[in-house]
Amino acid sequence: MRLALEFKGLSYEYVPVHLVREGGTQFSPSYRRLNPQSRVPTLEVAGRALTQSMAIMEWLEETHPDPPLLPADAFGRARVRSLALLLVADVQPLQNLAVTKYLKEVVGAGESALRNWLGEWVGRGMGALEVRLATETDTGLFCHGDRPGLADLCLVAQCYAARRVGVDLGRYPTILRIDARCAELPEVLRAAPERQPDAEG
């Protein structure tokens, strides 16, 4: 979502929500009022709290159409959304902190079982994404053609998350090529997690 705000050239105030400290500040009463699901991100705008990254990005696209994050044609839009959702709905939910915490603390999974779990789901998702990007003719310098869009934002976020949990991305050359290209964009540089005020060493 921060990436989408940068691409749209919108200014915003970033309020960190620390997911680990104090048992997770996303569970605080004040954050829960904004987001009963206790998940990040939330975008507060005009007194409303918008939740779910994909829904927020679609809202940004509808209210600030320029520069576009989705192609103009319906089939292209369906492709970009499908690539994005492959990551947002099928990979991210299985590797997020809440799930790995539950696996460790409740299921009793050890380090190696946890590593296998992450490798399995990130691997299945990234493997399928790699096949699509490498074989579908609409792929260009970016996920869809030669301009960055919504699927690229999700790809950047997912590559960052996969590296953070120690998943090797070497088997996904097309994904790595697009991620590297994105990493040169000023919007991506500005939104980088390590450049945020709550970044940890």
Added chain:
Amino acid sequence: MRLALEFKGLSYEYVPVHLVREGGTQFSPSYRRLNPQSRVPTLEVAGRALTQSMAIMEWLEETHPDPPLLPADAFGRARVRSLALLLVADVQPLQNLAVTKYLKEVVGAGESALRNWLGEWVGRGMGALEVRLATETDTGLFCHGDRPGLADLCLVAQCYAARRVGVDLGRYPTILRIDARCAELPEVLRAAPERQPDAEG
């Protein structure tokens, strides 16, 4: 997706993909060509294969706007998408067959651990959805106002899935009220899983 096709009044040919039989027909070479992720559903249209339910529903909405599955205003659209994604991206991925199979066969989770897992994630998601639906003023007879839309289709599918895996929905009165209302709609009756050609007793 089948629900969305029914609401849009579109005719389609239903091709069952059996997720268990023969080790899962979603892994067959012919289905993989359509959907490299080996997930259901896929909508084939004009020689293209559209994947990811949310992306397919957005495509249907763009190409067949009447009757609408999203409200006209941007904040309303963001709310409906957010409610839908709460289920599509945060509940469904944690209770689907691939995940429960992996938990059983690889992690070695027993019956009770599996029941707890499902109760945990379906419970967290449905609990948050219940709070939102019960407290947000845009909720009406359906998730958003008095006409069924995209979030309702996801709610119906999620209630069905939760019952199938034995999760008690009694703690979610608003969700149950909307689900019951949806169950009376002819489109929902026509799309019911037990009315499909591959339904099992």
